[in-house]
Amino acid sequence: MSYDWIIDVLFWVAVAFLVAVYVSWRATRLDRLHVRVETARAALDAALVRRAAAALELAASRLLDPAASLVLATAAHEARTADADNREFAESDLSRALRAVVDQPEFVGTLTAHGAGEGEAVLDELSSSAAKVAYARRFYNDAVSQARIARRKPLIRILPLAGRAPLPDFFEIDDDPPGI
Amino acid sequence: MRVGIVCPYTWNVPGGVQQHIGDLAEALIALGHDVSVITPADDDARLPPYAVSAGRAVPVPYNGSVARLAFGFLSAGRVRRWIHEGGFDVLHVHEPAAPSLGLLACWAADGPIVGTFHASFVKSRALSVMSPILGSALEKITGRIAVSEAARTSLVDHLGGDAVLVPNGVATERYAMADPLPGWPGRVPAAGAEPRGHGDGGTLGFLGRMDEPRKGLDVLLRAFEILGRRRPDLRLLLAGPGDADDVAARVSPDLRDRVVILGMVSEADKVRAYHSVDVFVAPNLGGESFGIVLVEAMSAGAPILASDIEAFDRVLLGGRAGALFPVGDHEALASAAAALLDDPARRKQLSAEARAAVRVYDWSAVARDVLRVYETVALSGAGVVESGLGA
Numbered sequence: 220m221s222y223d224w225i226i227d228v229l230f231w232v233a234v235a236f237l238v239a240v241y242v243s244w245r246a247t248r249l250d251r252l253h254v255r256v257e258t259a260r261a262a263l264d265a266a267l268v269r270r271a272a273a274a275l276e277l278a279a280s281r282l283l284d285p286a287a288s289l290v291l292a293t294a295a296h297e298a299r300t301a302d303a304d305n306r307e308f309a310e311s312d313l314s315r316a317l318r319a320v321v322d323q324p325e326f327v328g329t330l331t332a333h334g335a336g337e338g339e340a341v342l343d344e345l346s347s348s349a350a351k352v353a354y355a356r357r358f359y360n361d362a363v364s365q366a367r368i369a370r371r372k373p374l375i376r377i378l379p380l381a382g383r384a385p386l387p388d389f390f391e392i393d394d395d396p397p398g399i
Numbered sequence: 400m401r402v403g404i405v406c407p408y409t410w411n412v413p414g415g416v417q418q419h420i421g422d423l424a425e426a427l428i429a430l431g432h433d434v435s436v437i438t439p440a441d442d443d444a445r446l447p448p449y450a451v452s453a454g455r456a457v458p459v460p461y462n463g464s465v466a467r468l469a470f471g472f473l474s475a476g477r478v479r480r481w482i483h484e485g486g487f488d489v490l491h492v493h494e495p496a497a498p499s500l501g502l503l504a505c506w507a508a509d510g511p512i513v514g515t516f517h518a519s520f521v522k523s524r525a526l527s528v529m530s531p532i533l534g535s536a537l538e539k540i541t542g543r544i545a546v547s548e549a550a551r552t553s554l555v556d557h558l559g560g561d562a563v564l565v566p567n568g569v570a571t572e573r574y575a576m577a578d579p580l581p582g583w584p585g586r587v588p589a590a591g592a593e594p595r596g597h598g599d600g601g602t603l604g605f606l607g608r609m610d611e612p613r614k615g616l617d618v619l620l621r622a623f624e625i626l627g628r629r630r631p632d633l634r635l636l637l638a639g640p641g642d643a644d645d646v647a648a649r650v651s652p653d654l655r656d657r658v659v660i661l662g663m664v665s666e667a668d669k670v671r672a673y674h675s676v677d678v679f680v681a682p683n684l685g686g687e688s689f690g691i692v693l694v695e696a697m698s699a700g701a702p703i704l705a706s707d708i709e710a711f712d713r714v715l716l717g718g719r720a721g722a723l724f725p726v727g728d729h730e731a732l733a734s735a736a737a738a739l740l741d742d743p744a745r746r747k748q749l750s751a752e753a754r755a756a757v758r759v760y761d762w763s764a765v766a767r768d769v770l771r772v773y774e775t776v777a778l779s780g781a782g783v784v785e786s787g788l789g790a
């Protein structure tokens with residue numbers, strides 16, 4: 220039969236089409252993971268900045284003794300100004316400073332009793348922002364781990380589907396919140 | 400905040416996940432948020448005003464048992480339209496790994512998606528065969544919540560990544576007030592009431608599966624053999640699924656008439672049972688991750704005497720909100736119970752401490768944590784949009 224080659228061509232065109240669809244689907248998934256990592260990183264950065272601001276607010280509120288204020292203000296300032304290499308250490312230090320100040324006996328009770336709800340408002344903001352740092356970091360590391368797994372898949376290694384997106388890194392800090 | 404919640408199981412069939420979603424939705428609405436729940440439901444089912452039906456769920460064999468799941472074009476279409484019309488700030492999918500509405504919702508949506516994993520699951524062959532399909536849906540979830548440490552461990556083992564822990568809430572006010580069961584004097588005599596007459600030497604209570612050895616009923620029964628002889632008016636109130644005759648046979652004949660076995664009780668009677676006892680005993684031998692029964696009894700203000708397993712020690716704040724005894728030690732249980740029965744002031748104090756300690760398990764506190772998760776993932780404010788087909 221002289222038309223055999225047409226069947227052959229149609230078959231290979233169909234195969235090529237399916238492969239293209241599959242590869243583009245994989246590329247879409249990988250791209251979505253990269254977007255997720257970036258979004259999660261933005262949320263984490265925002266949560267960290269907000270926590271440092273809450274710590275500074277507490278330090279500046281004149282509800283604390285001067286020594287505790289200084290400890291908090293220094294740690295918060297270090298966390299906000301640290302460069303990329305020292306960021307994780309500085310944020311961990313802020314977590315520890317917050318716990319050292321807030322977990323003193325009777326601290327929460329004394330502060331809540333203070334002023335017309337001012338102490339309570341500051342504590343609420345601090346507790347919420349510290350919890351959100353812990354959440355945002357889990358979500359970011361979750362996204363990073365899935366992106367890294369996807370990047371190790373054979374297809375992604377052979378074809379340049381990741382583009383120039385850098386391999387994301389985990390963000391490891393001590394983020395145990397103070398006991399408010 | 401506009402929140403869309405996806406329930407995977409039929410609304411009118413009682414179950415832990417459905418109960419969780421109902422309580423969460425109500426707590427969020429009470430905080431002033433706008434909530435819509437989509438759920439499988441029978442055609443004639445009455446749904447709360449915040450819920451919409453995605454059609455009937457079909458009983459299918461899945462994972463070794465028959466589950467009622469919703470899938471197919473009709474359900475998928477309804478979920479897609481619900482997402483399109485909802486304009487949600489965040490989508491909250493429950494049990495997304497089950498082949499039901501949760502999975503369909505993940506497919507149909509893009510944007511901030513929170514997923515709550517309830518059950519711990521074993522990795523099945525189907526899960527790995529299907530994993531590109533399941534994976535592409537699950538990797539859209541931007542914030543994962545596990546309701547227990549066990550659920551979190553199995554999630555991390557099978558799917559990788561990480562999850563935050565937000566435990567189940569307890570609607571503590573549902574337990575706070577109730578009349579004791581008929582024939583029981585109740586814990587706190589009303590002001591000005593007659594002092595308790597003869598025939599009331601106190602009551603110990605137990606609630607849990609009576610035929611499950613790890614619930615520790617045997618330890619309590621052996622302690623009652625000691626206590627019941629020393630205190631001729633002490634009674635024992637047992638509630639929970641299990642064979643009553645079988646339990647009665649485990650009690651000495653001379654004590655049998657003071658052991659009252661209710662068997663399975665309704666939700667309302669359970670609350671009344673908590674209010675009927677002087678000391679609520681939780682003699683569990685282990686295997687509890689949280690101790691929901693303990694938290695319920697504490698919400699009712701029952702003085703607690705529990706074995707010192709890790710979960711109970713944590714809930715009881717190391718003994719401050721309830722007395723502890725060494726796990727499995729029936730003699731220690733007997734003497735601790737005797738001490739509590741003889742000390743009304745201590746019981747009153749434990750009751751007050753218990754009611755204060757359960758506040759962190761209340762839905763209002765849990766809803767606050769879930770909201771913090773929503774705010775973390777929905778930071779960009781982009782909201783949830785319908786995704787393109789095949790994504």
